[in-house]
Amino acid sequence: MSDLEQPPADPDEVISSPGIDMFVPGHAPTNAPLNERKQARRENWRLIRRRPAFLFGVFILTVWVICALLGERITPHDPLDFRAGSHLSPRWEFPFGTDATGRDVLSRVMAGARDVLRIAPLAAFLGVLFGVILGMLMGYLRGWFDTVASRIVEAFLALPVVLIALLAVTTLGSSSWVVTGVVAALFTPIVARTVRSAVLAERDLDYVTSARLRGESNLFIMFREVLPNVMGPIVVELTVRVGYAVFTVATLSFIGAGPPPPSPDWGAQVSENYNSIISGFWWTTFFPAAAIASLVIAVNMIADSVQSVMEAS
Amino acid sequence: MSSSADSTTTTAVAAALAVEDLEVAYTVRGIDRAVLRGVSFTVAPGETFGLVGESGCGKSTSAYAALRYLPSNGKILKGRVMVAGNDVTGMTTAELQAFRAHDASMVYQDPAQAMNPTLRVGRQIIESFTLLGQNKEQAQASALEALRKVRIADPARVMDRYPFQLSGGMQQRVVIAMALACNPKLLVLDEPTTGLDATVEAEVLDLVRVLSRESGAAVLLIAHNLGIIRALCDRVGVMYAGKIVEEGPSSEVFDNPQHPYTVGLLRSLPRHGVRKTERALTTIPGILPLIGTELPTCVFLDRCPIASDLCRTVEPPFVPVGTDGTRFTRCHHPDLIAEMKEDLPVVPISVLAPSETQPDVLELSHVSKTFRQRNLSVPALVDVELGLSEGETLGIVGESGSGKSTLAKAMLGIETVDAGGVVSMGGTAVPSPTGSRSAENKRSMQMVFQNPDSALNRSWSVRRILMRSVQKLTGIKGEEANKRVEALAAHLRLTPRHLDLKPRQLSGGLKQRVAIARAFAGDPRIVVCDEPTSALDVSVQAAILNLLADLQAEQKTSYVFITHDMGVVRYLADRIAVMYLGRIQEVGPTDDVFNGPNHPYTEALLSAIPSVDGEEKVRIRLDGEIPSPANPPSGCVFHPRCPRVLVGVCEVSEPPLREVSPGHSMRCHIPIEQLIELQHKPIVG
């Protein structure tokens, strides 16, 4: 955060900011704002907007979201249209070239954003939701529940995610709901572990004791007292998981467990075409591969910025 | 401008340490924020100089700047530091390394962190000597010798251990041994005993005193505890907002302060055995300015009771007081100080006479608590018997492992007590887990915690914190509850504006007020206070103690007050229980416990506390470490460390708690007459 050269607008910002408190613990603001939560959010937003990595990530992500939303309406050609010549190298009419069956690669790459963007964020959200509930119960209740659940979580972590996803998808079919559910289920234990350790640190704090002393129920303590205090790591986990979900979904479709062939999915495009690289037709693989890479990197850059700002505050 | 020259009475060349008009700033968000605003002082060889002040005043920054070890965002803007005639501020990296290796050393708070956890102690000490150019064998021999010098009985064995295998006191000795390895010209001690138990602290302080005399090093001691400064330092500088506001021989500064801040600081301490029945403590109004605040004239201006127009326009110079040239103050009106001291407001607090009160608001009988750790049973409380009357304050003192916090938890039902123990409130036994207590029982007993940062939910506003407690404890809902929250806040001197803030926007003192308000939300009969002021600065502590005393007088609340601060407990408590290894060793009215005769442990504890009043005392030092509660000694658990042990008796059987005078009991085999006699004579040897 050392790259912030502009002075804060008013003294209250200094007080509610991190960093200053390190040097001057415990001194009250003279003129504090009334709505502090809004203030803190604005502060974080101001910090995050100044990170070039964040802006870059948001830009790339926006491009892909627009492609996903508008799809065929903005692609230069029909992504499923076979009429062009096969394996045309990139040129004015087909900037990314055409594939073996003569479909426009650019149009296919643009339309391919839809599948991954429909699945990945939802899968990440569900994974985090269940992970938070499980992790909260484990960390707060401890005891036998924690012991048993921790073992199971550990066993899940020993499984290669992609492989299990593949196994489940081949058994249950490869509809996007199945992929979403499977990815969410595989993320749940990972998120639960993170949340559990955050909750473990919280439950020993005296505000929890104080809540027990006035007779609060466990549910109230978990979700009203503790949860707001572990939202930081949860938000970070959510953004990171979106990145991993894109990664996992792309890998799944690469190894053949994604949406069925005619669909212009990126992973599937790589999978269909990588064998022709040897024949010199690099563009059919390169552009969808680059699309996957750009989306994952964009999401991760956003995640990383969120994490840095969260950790600072 | 004049300030740099006039404080430096001795010439810079002769001084072991000369800090000259030092200005240091921390860069926070791209802006330099002043921390030190022109600090000047000198320390002569062999002299011990102390820096005191409340947190945030810049005393630690001064210490680190003296060895040029500032955080990465800190920088020296102006001034210089001379050690033994060398300019530290202008050294190259190589010179600085050589300087740190040969001429200066530092000891800091938290010795557990100061050593590398993955390397054996021996290797780390030997390293200090090899850096001086000794070969392996020489360094090995020097290391053994260094450990012997810090009174470690079995140095070879200690060298073979890892830091975490040593007790806190041992760790600090090893760190001191490393610091003294190079025979430094300058030794900087930053809160060297903070976090250590009182009896261990006393030993470490003795060691520092002797060794610094022996080595002839100049010592710069940073401490927030004024008693330690008085016990150790020849001279002291009082810091406020990045400046030294007063300087002089420590006994004179503490007995006859010459700056309004020093006067305020000292008056907020419970000194000379003052009790709450005599007067309220004095507080300093206002708060310490933030670092980086523009303070063009006097730094203390906003909080000073004697500030004049002159103070608002002209920066006060650092002027000598008296004629011997040893005392200085940064004040325009030293002549008004005497007046300020005279007009000490005597605000006695209305205190309930114990006779008016009901006995046994809370009673503990045969309360024990044994923790199970793997296959070990660890007795944390052993057969505790205690009673608490209405409106009474029971102080509980003891060192770490004494079980005082477990006792509090047992009372509140946070820990279930072992079978056979009974906790009763108002004559009826209450069940152990808090959850199974009735709403009325929960309302009647509440707690104030040591650290308000941990005790207040940081994502809740103050209003929500108080509202929830009011609703949950009293059952009042809606607008009425809101009114009650506002009344409660007003009672604790919190303004309505504070109600809409989050805890982290409040100062430590305000946070603790919120925590107290929460405890009082349901008009409790008993409030258990676990070290409620130990995380606070002394001037804030005074305000909190006054508040607690006022609330008690009004509401006839009873307090169980857990603390390690003997001055505080003496001020506030009506009765005191002294705990050691889970047992109550002595319990009695405050005066009886402070005047004696005492249990030998209490005696040692009292004599271990360095007092800001500097009374000469018979000093009793305990040997060895506090034993682990998992493996308590046979017989009287205190016998291995007891200076008055009766061999053949004490290690055989545990003495019962027996009454020596009305209400005053102790657990000791020595007949009371003999104790009285012994405690009027110094211990020989």
Add this chain to the structure above:
Amino acid sequence: MRKFILQRLASIVVTLWLLATIVFMLVSVLPGDVGRKVLGPTAPKEDVAAFNAQLGTDKPLFEQYVKSMKRVFTLDFGTSYQTRSSVSDIIFPALGRSGKLAVLAFIFTIPISIFAGIYAARRKDKLADRVIVNAGLASSSIPEFVTAAVLLAVFAVELGWGKAFANPPDGTSLFGQLEYLWLPAMAMAIAYFGYIARMTRAGVITALNADYTRTATMKGMSSSQVMRRHILRNALAPTITVISVQIGYLIGAVIGVERVFNYSGLGSTMLGAVGAHDVPVLQGAVLLVGIVYMLSTLLADLLIAFLNPRVRLETTR
């Protein structure tokens, strides 16, 4: 120490049992007729029934479960549906080939990523740090198969510096195999650069801010002496944990890379088994991956215990 290892081994057995159960549930409880899937939709009903009877998949689930667990704990993985040969004969050589790839990838990535992490920590918030952090972020975000495809296009096809088919012919010397293996290994190495470099950086930064570092500096040591003698030992523990956890992921990631380079390792074996519904091979392979993962975390814990006496001594007590 021995007690510590025994405890860990016992917990590995428990985890393995859970793992085997999860895999069993995935392949058996989920709907689907094994015989039908293996023999295909056109096979006569009787053949499917006979096949199922032969495999025992028509038995009650619990009976199948007990039988399956019995096999798992005797490390007898059964016979492949597809090739009728012993599963062990399929998966162990495949593991060996994948292992070769993984070892090579680690040889490429560990020294450079640890060095980059240390360098970035020392230059925290400077340009070099930003570059390393963002390169690491990018390298660990890109799916391995994407990296593999790009490497294949650039090096094997355009420059001719490696082989597009990574299976070395039988009898190729160890050194000669390098020409075949370096590209897929590099694809994996790039993916792990980010994780390891970032974790090393974080560990070193923590250690740089620790009090013992201050003590060492105040003793008059140079910053490189402090780094060597005091910081690395403390800073590398989290890195070791990451590397060990990555071994598990590495085997998962190997699926994509092996497919791009047509390499017949464990990844390709698993992929083939999924396609052919060859449950025993799949089960065996997944359990093998689990065992390798857990042994590597055990190894990491031992290494950390070796570096950190506190872990070592407190667990022995």
